[in-house]
Amino acid sequence: MPNRRILSLWFPRLGAERLLRAEPHLDDRPFAVVAEHGPAQVLSSLSVAASQAGLYPGQPVRDAHAMCAGLVTRPQDVRREAAFLDALHRWAGKFSPWVASEPPDALVIDLTGCAHLFGGEAQLCEQVTQDCADLGLSVRVGLADTLGAAWALARYTAQDRSGHRSGDAIDQEAPATRAKAGKRRHWERGGAAPSVTVSPADQGRIAAPGQAYSALAPLPIAALRLDAATREQLSRLGLRRVGDLLGQPRAGLARRFGRGLVDRLDQAMGAAPEPINPAPPRDRFSVRLSLPEAIGLEADVKAGCDKMLERLCARLREKGRGARTLRIEAHRTDRSMVWRHVSAASASHDPHRWADLLAMKIAEIDAGDGIDMLRLEAIGHEPLHDRTVKGHLDAARAVQERLAKGSAFEDLLGRLGARVGMERITRRHPGQSHIPEKGAQVLAAAWSDPAEHWPKPQVARPLLLWPPEPVSAPDTPRLPQRFRWRGRDFETRGRTGPERIAPEWWLDDPAWRSGPRDYWRVETDRGDRLWLFYAHGGAMSSGWFCQGAFA
The missing domain is CATH 2.20.25 (N-terminal domain of TfIIb)
Known part of the structure; x- marks a missing residue:
């Protein structure tokens, strides 16, 4: 059985670089993301230019503007940052099926038995770094036998391999798909994989199997994931490196600093287990269509959407889910993108019901100089109950039941919602109160069922x-x-x-x-x-x- 190998990926500038992907004109200016910490506003993530200006995470915003007058800031969006980390989680699945997220800015990958598929550990780390550079992200990697050691190597070793920002973002996939693919490596064609060797340039971020002790010894004690109070006590005693603790008696360390310090040491060295709990990425239903030539006619866009709808609804049907809101994206040849959202009154995976709703939004899309890629994604989906397919003899009865259940009315709500907005269509429901003004309540028609009956008041109420x-x-x-x-x-x-x-x-x-x-x-x-x-x-x-x- 091969030795266990863990890869830790840390994105130190994830919040700032996520926004810079959408605003590339700010790439050369000091840029930072501002987070709310109680009544104070502090910097949570910085660009490279902001760090070179002397700013640091956790710094108050007023002090940062005093030091750097040209600083550009944006508010933090925790939900969007988590969604972006989830997208990186799906990307990391190409290296191993065992991927776990470490919010807010890190991933952990169990590479046991997988590195040889990419030419070895060093080549795999190079590919990870290059992929992140293509996405405009800074990444620091650490590879070792244990999770604790990989975490420490990713954050406390000198890694100056940050790739140049190429601007090839995720939302610019069409030009990338048309690029000429590189030649396959010899081990991908069935040849023997190279031996696991660590070059001098990779010794800082890759610990060879069984060499966790020598890799962690020169690192500061903060690399053991200790709390601030324990780090301060160790520093006062002159214990500032991990190697200073490895030679100390374990009983004395546990008695003076608690069991947590000893547990962290054992986890980093492999003496105590620290499992990785990989979470499968959430179901994501999206399809895209790369076009050999740019299109601009409404009929061509509609034809492409109809083709994608069949594939998208088939995937939804396999998972037993129905789409509630679809997002259509049109990527133009000038590397810009326009999108529209369309919602239905009820979740469905029927392409015929969605085709009419999408046709209303396609007319609003500006093709510009031409569209070279279309993308369709179900950004809102719900589970659907199983349905029984009826035969030819019961077809008429099935249609009557469908109309009786209000499917035609739901289609009408969907068409009206595509024009005026689904949130503007409301219905009244009886309220659970004897107060006159609370006798009825207004609910969104798309997210509520019609009232079965209205209670008849004993005394007449005004119109x-x-x-x-x-x-x-x-x-x-x-x-x-x-x-x-x-x-x-x-x-x-x-x-x-x-x-x-x-x-x-x-x-x-x-x-x-x-x-x-x-x-x-x-x-x-x-x-x-x-x-x-x-x-x-x-x-x-x-x-x-x-x-x-x-x-």
Whole structure:
């Protein structure tokens, strides 16, 4: 069985370089990402130019601007950084199926038995560095027998192999796919893999099998992943290198600094197990179509989307999921990209239902000088229940059931949502409250089911309802014969009531601090049928108010 080999990848500038990929014009200027730490704002990630200006992570933003007047900053987006690390997790799967993430800026790969497929460990590390340089990312690698040793070598060894930023970003895949592929290496054609050797240039980042002791000895004690208090105590005693601790009695170290220090030493040396928990990348449903020649006609774009829809829906169907929101990307020949989002009222993996919705968005895409790649991705998807496929004899009944379940109405919602926005289409549902203004609630139509039935109130409710408006009338519970409302005088001709409604005692609603209300259905001499109530008073004064009108 081969020796266990662990590769640690650390991206020290992940936050800043993620944004620089979208704004390459800032590559030569000092650039930093700002994070919120309580009431203070500090730098969380810096570009190379910002580091050369003397700035450092954790520095307050005001101090950074005082040191570097030309500093450009952007706010941190933790969610997008996590999504970008997840994309790198999928990329690292090309080297080994055992990949684990170390948020917020690192990956761990178990390379046991995999390095020979890439020509050896040194060649594999070179390919990792080159791939990251092509993506515009700085990476530091560490390769050893244990996770602790690889983590230490990636962060505390001098590695000046940062590749030049080429600008070949992920969103510029079409030109890369048309590039001429390099010749295959001899070991990929069936030849013997080169022997595992470590050159002098790679000794800082690659520890040969069984050489974790000599690789870690010159490193600082921070390479053992110790807490700040333990590091400070060790520094006061003159123990500043890992080699200073390896020769000390274990019992004395555990008694004085706790078991955590000894455990970290054992994990780094391989005496204690430290497993890697690889997490499979989340399901990602996307397809792309690279075109041999640029296109610009709407019909050509639609034809390409129809072709991609078949493949995308087939993958969704295999996983038992349905797309809720699709993102269509058009990569143009000038290396710019335009995109549109389209949402459906219900999750589906039926390409025919999505084709009509996509056609509405394709007309909005500006082809510019031409489109050389199309990409379609399901950015929102949900699990779908299994469905039984019916035969020819039950086809008519299946159509009737589909229409009865509201599929046609869902298609209508999808078409309307593609034009005005899915969030603007709402429906009313009965509310679980006896308060009149809470008797119904507004929900998004695409993310809610129609109400099966509306509870019929025992007393009629007005057709129009508005916030209570004051009525000029004597401050007594008896319904007045004459009153004034909205600048007009009214005379009571008919009345029905009263209906007493008490406030929800378990909630502090400012609108109901006037206490219980007695509601009356009043017919006036002007033909209006109003809904008046008398507030008996509580935290607020009593009086008469008008809240609605009947048909």
